[in-house]
Amino acid sequence: MYKIAICDDEKSSAAEAAELLEKYKTAHPRLEMSADIFYTSLDLLDAIEKTSYDIYLLDIYIDKLNGIEIAQSIRKKDENGQIIFMTSSNAFYKEAFRIHAVHYLEKPILKEDFFDAMDRVCQEQEVRFLVVRESGEVRRIPIDDIIYVESEDHYKRIVTDAKTYFVRSTMQTIMEDIGEDYFHALGMKTIVNLKRVLKINKDTLSMEDGAEFSVPRGTYRQLSELILKYTF
Template sequence: MYSLAICDDEKSSAAQAAELLEKYRKAHEGLEIRADVFYSSLDLLGAMEKQIYDIYLLDIYIDKINGIELAEAIRNKNEDAQIIFMTSSNAFYKEAFRIHAVHYLEKPILEEEFFDAMDRVCTQEEEAKFLTFRESGEVHRVQLDDILYIESQDHYKRIVLSDDCFLIRSTLQPLIDELDRPYFYVLGTKSIINLKRVLKITKDYVAMEDGKEFSVPRGTYRALSELVLKYTF
């Protein structure tokens, strides 16, 4: 069962989100979601003293504490919280990106977009997939989602995780074949990046969560930036 909190100081908007959620539940038999609705950020913060939610649907323009500040408070209590923003403005894309929001829904919220956002947070429990390889005589098995990027170093490939890295002797193609997730992107001829672990992208470079920067190949910025938005929101 998923526990979900809706927080919006406009009762009509909160009601719309609750209605869309009910439609989503009816369209997904067997999926259990328990939802609470809050009309102020302080009420939600108070409830969080006793209840930690799995999913948060947050308006950005809320009373005394805006949605970005509220999301930061949520992150401090629960790093694994799935946060979806609801707003009438796109002015906070960068802040939402920094907080690793699952989606950024612009009001009036379309049913298709709402369903897409919920699909992302309600399919997190799918079977994890792993990359298995040998380094210095030892066999390692790491979850694909934990990989930030892979880069070539002569005849070797460096597999980088947020808290570890491995250097293996391999060509790039076998690794590409093993990374059977659409959010792995082959950048140029020497690197593979996890689009879900991108921190920032400009026309010149893409920065990963560990600070590593890769040059953006000429002519690929538009398509690459759209993919980054797709897999980070």
């Protein structure tokens, strides 16, 4: 059973979110869901003193507190609740990124976008592996664990959360074997997991493990848009 909180001070917007949720439930009859609707930030904050929710659908602009402030209050009590923002502005997407929001939906919310956001939190994704040979042994590396890949002459360094692998291969072969759109080649010698980018500016892209790479000339805008796409 997924417990869901919808918080939007515009009743029409809250109703639209609830309607989209009903359509999602209809399309996924095996999922059990219940939803509570709140029209003020204080009502939601009062409710989470007594109960917790699996998913929070939050408007960015709600009465005296904005959605980011509400999300920060939620995070103090609940590190595992999944937060999805609903807004008519993208002004707060950086703040949303920092508090690990699942998605950032722009109003008017499209059914496909809403379903995509809900899929991220409601359905277990099949774990895919990159199969490589290292020092004569076959290794299975969870693809989502890969932070980046770097070329070092004939060998490629695959960096993950847990360890680093050195394999003899080509960047093209590794990219094809990974087979996910959220992996992006920075020139000829680096592949990065866009979901694991911590921050980016016009010169530098920083990864979750602290590694930094130069942003190829003329690609900053495209990279920023891709990171935003795959982060939320």
